[in-house]
Amino acid sequence: MWPPPAVGWLGAAGALGGVAGAALARPVTRRHGTARGVLLVLLAVTPFGLLLPSARPGAGVLLYAAGLAVLVGGVVLANVVLAGFRQRYVPPALLSRVVATSLAAGQATIPLGAVTGGALGQWLGLRPTMWIMVSLLVASAALLIASPLRRVRDLPDAWSGTAES
Numbered sequence: 001m002w003p004p005p006a007v008g009w010l011g012a013a014g015a016l017g018g019v020a021g022a023a024l025a026r027p028v029t030r031r032h033g034t035a036r037g038v039l040l041v042l043l044a045v046t047p048f049g050l051l052l053p054s055a056r057p058g059a060g061v062l063l064y065a066a067g068l069a070v071l072v073g074g075v076v077l078a079n080v081v082l083a084g085f086r087q088r089y090v091p092p093a094l095l096s097r098v099v100a101t102s103l104a105a106g107q108a109t110i111p112l113g114a115v116t117g118g119a120l121g122q123w124l125g126l127r128p129t130m131w132i133m134v135s136l137l138v139a140s141a142a143l144l145i146a147s148p149l150r151r152v153r154d155l156p157d158a159w160s161g162t163a164e165s
Contacts, residue, residue, distance in 0.1 A: 010065055017069030021076035029081055033153030038078045042144055044073030049137045053130035085155045 029037040051067030054060075090098045120129040144150075 006061075010068065013065035013074040014068040014081070017071070017073035018076040020069075021073030021078075022080050024073070025077045025080040025091050029075065034081050034085060034155040035149045036154075037154045038081050038155075039144055039147070039149040043141055046138055046139070046141050048074075049134040052134055063160055072107050081155075088157050090161055091159070135136050 028041060031037070032040055048070040051063040052071075055062075055064035055067075086098060086102070087095065094097045116132060117129060122133060124132075
């Protein structure tokens with residue numbers, strides 16, 4: 001069992017990654033564009049999830065901290081860019097509904113993931129469950145590669161009134 005301060009330091013590593021991701025959002029999107037920047041960052045950080053179940057007691061826990069920091073940084077960067085996109089793209093009269101629906105859909109998956117992870121952890125053990133979950137995370141990169149993001153540099157600034165923008 002880890003002492004509470006050690007667990008706190010692991011959480012701090014993730015938080016520092018988030019701060020770095022937020023700070024890098026503008027430079028990354030200026031260089032690569034909003035769509036391509038998000039795509040490249042998410043593809044680049046996803047394999048770092050494999051460090052989490054690789055961690056072992058002692059100095060090996062640094063793998064977990066590094067993987068968590070990089071993953072959180074990438075997710076925060078993507079969220080910053082996509083929140084700005086939503087604010088530019090969605091008409092002001094609909095923005096509150098779109099944001100609320102987006103948040104509700106995202107938050108609704110958390111209990112599902114917690115129950116699934118808890119059940120798998122009980123059934124298979126913690127480390128095999130972590131390997132399954134991060135393998136699914138890495139496999140999700142295929143969704144990004146197949147998405148329309150790979151064909152455009154920037155996300156649109158405003159709705160054009162057609163399905164294709």
